[in-house]
Amino acid sequence: MTVVEAAPPTAARHPRRRGGLFWHRDFRLLWIGQATSKFGSSVTSVALPLVAVATLGATTFQVALLAAAAWVPWLIIGLPAGAWVDRLPRRPVMVVCNVASMLLFLSIPVAAGLDVLTIEQLLVVALGAGTASVFFQTAYQVYLPALLRPEEVPEGNAKLQGTEAVAQVAGPGAAGLIAQAFGAVLALLADAIGFLVSAVCLLAIRTPEPRATGKRRSGSLRREIGEGLHFLVRDPYLWVLTVFGAVSNLCLIGYQAILVVFLVDEVGLSPGLVGGLIGGMSLGGVLGAALATPIARRFGTARGLIVSELGVAPFGLLIPLAAPGPRLLLAVAGGVVLIAGVVAGNVIKGSFRQTYTPHHMLGRVTVSMQLLNYGTIPIGALLAGALGTALGVRTAMWITMGGLALTGLILLVGPIRQRRDLPSQPPSGHQPPVGNDVTSAVRCPPADPSAPGSPRTPPSAPR
DSSP, rough: OOOOOOOOGGGGGSOOOGGGGOOOHHHHHHHHHHHHHHHHHHHHHHHHHHHHIIIIIOHHHHHHHHHHHTTTTHHHHHHHHHHHHHHOHHHHHHHHHHHHHHHHHHHHHHHTTTTOOOOHHHHHHHHHHHHHHHHHHHHHHHHHHHHHHHHHHHHHHHHHHHHHHHHHHHHHHHHHHHHHHOHHHHHTHHHHHHHHHHHHHHOOOOOOOOOOOOHHHHHHHHHHHHHHHHHTOOOOOHHHHHHHHHHHHHHHHHHHHHHHIIIIIIIIHHHHHHHHHHHHHHHHHHHHHHHHHHHHHHHOOOHHHHHHTTTTTTGGGGGGOOSTTTTHHHHHHHHHHHHHHHHHHHHHHHHHHHHOOOOGGHHHHHHHHHHHHHHHHHHHHHHHHHHHHHHHHHHHHHHHHHHHHHHHGGSSGGGGOSSSSSOSSGGHHHHHHHHHSSHHHHHHHOOOOOOOOEEEEEEOOOO
């Protein structure tokens, strides 16, 4: 028998109006907070490596290590974080994470003002902010479908992804201008302010979180983690998409980890031009968010996913062709198309995963997927740094982008290629128990090959 969770009791208070979720007060607060925070993080994505390179004279490998440090926590605490998030109210978790991240990034300009800033401190800040991000991102993925009705989740994801894409356009340019005028260290204040605004907006939300259905879990963290892993590995859709996310991130983050070094040292751009060029590439995110829904309607969610991921990745091979003059346009064009496909795929996958997974275990299932999706990120960053040191930065860019062009072939393994649309709920035999009945979960029959699933791979410029 299929277990169906009740919709959040507050959802009925938000009838559909002209303008959609624009009229949903609490979603609007979440939207504003996330937009501000993502803008700050977009600034930091350029400003932090610029501080390392321009202020502290960091090497290519040190810059790659800095990028890896932000993602190592997913490997260390990812699985228990998912179980903790399923036990705790999500909004307070998100507020605490925002405040902790704000204080961490404030420490950098303070240390610079005292002339004691070191590359070791940047690594500690990246590691600490990455730890906070593990809890925030997991809680955020679970919180959104609790705030909205199921039919509103795709619109909510599209709006949030679109706004994030706009922030990724404006952020690098702002980082370059601030770094050019005042120094890269001061640009990091934008991220601290963004975390503060996000925390205030979350505190202002009135909608209470729905209580978990069924008996409250009282088992050990190990058992609860096992439920999430079991649900993931038994579903062919979730598993294929998780492997795809892990391999694609290995290459995607590899090129992003050394992109600033490539543009500064290899192409010879100033900080202002680096920010402008990365901002131009990020226009693809706006395009991808706008096209995600039309693509899904025209081709179906499964086929639209393949088109978004497999069809556009080869355009990334234009980025290593960048050189002073007109060839910079090749890099911008390649980045725009590549990021558009990644963001469109994220919107499609994110909406299905959030509505498909039973809400009482969404945190654990999300983290189980992200353990592999995000766990390869530090490996990709370190590998790109090692390749850049040993073979040259441009050669490393060719290797990472060549690998990325092939990753979409993974989506052709398994049932996704056979369907027009990804189903929106698991079959009755694949439903997990409500509560802590782990034994019944382990003994359920094998998943139907047509079982649905749609995990979300990280965005093109992940936080």
